Amino acid sequence: xxxxxxxxxxxxxxxxxxxxxxxxxxxxxxxxxxxxxxxxxxxxxxxxxxxxxxxxxxxxxxxxxxxxxxxxxxxxxxxxxxxxxxxxxxxxxxxxxxxxxxxxxxxxxxxxxxxxxxxxxxxxxxxxxxxxxxxxxx
Numbered sequence: 001x002x003x004x005x006x007x008x009x010x011x012x013x014x015x016x017x018x019x020x021x022x023x024x025x026x027x028x029x030x031x032x033x034x035x036x037x038x039x040x041x042x043x044x045x046x047x048x049x050x051x052x053x054x055x056x057x058x059x060x061x062x063x064x065x066x067x068x069x070x071x072x073x074x075x076x077x078x079x080x081x082x083x084x085x086x087x088x089x090x091x092x093x094x095x096x097x098x099x100x101x102x103x104x105x106x107x108x109x110x111x112x113x114x115x116x117x118x119x120x121x122x123x124x125x126x127x128x129x130x131x132x133x134x135x136x137x138x
Contacts (some may be wrong), residue, residue, distance in 0.1 A: 032103055034058070036122050041101065059095040061123050064103070066091055066116050067130035089131070091116055093123075 029046045033053065044053035071088040074081060089112040091104040103119065106112050109131065116127045127138040 031105075032101060034103070043101075058123075059099075061093045061095050061101075061125055062097075063126045063128050064091055064093050064116050064119050064123075065100075065128045065130055066112050091119070093119070 027047050029044075031044055031046075032041060033044050033051065034041045035055070036058075039058045040055045041058050042053035042055045044051040046052070066089065068087055068089055070085045072083050072085045074083050086107070089106050089109050090102065091112060092100040093103050094100050104112070104115050106115070113127075113129075119125075120127050129136050129138055
C-alpha cells in the first residue's frame with residue numbers, strides 16, 4: 001500500500017520517495033535458495049518474486065543444526081520505542097568446522113525438524129538438535 005501511495009504522491013510532493021522506500025523495505029525478503037540437483041546455493045534478496053543473488057557451489061556440508069534463538073524487532077513512533085522479542089527456530093548448515101549458511105527460519109519446531117530431515121537426507125549428513133540446553137545428534 002505504501003508503495004502505491006508513494007508512486008501517486010510523487011506527482012505532488014517529495015514524501016512520495018519516502019513512502020516508496022518504506023514500501024520496498026516492507027516487501028523485501030532475504031534468505032537462501034538451494035539447488036540440490038546442481039549442488040548450488042545463493043543468498044538472495046527478493047522483491048515481488050524477483051530474486052537477486054549469485055549462485056555458488058555448495059561446500060562440503062558437515063551437519064545441519066537446529067536451534068532456538070530470539071528475534072528482536074524494534075517498533076518506533078514519534079514519541080515512543082518498544083522492543084518485541086519472539087522465539088524463532090533456525091537451521092544452519094555448517095562446513096569448514098565453524099562456517100555456516102543460514103538455511104531456514106520458522107516459528108514452528110516441527111516444521112524446522114521436518115526441513116532439517118529433508119536437507120540431511122539429500123546431503124547425507126547428521127542433524128544437531130541444539131534446541132535444548134544440551135545438544136544432541138539425531
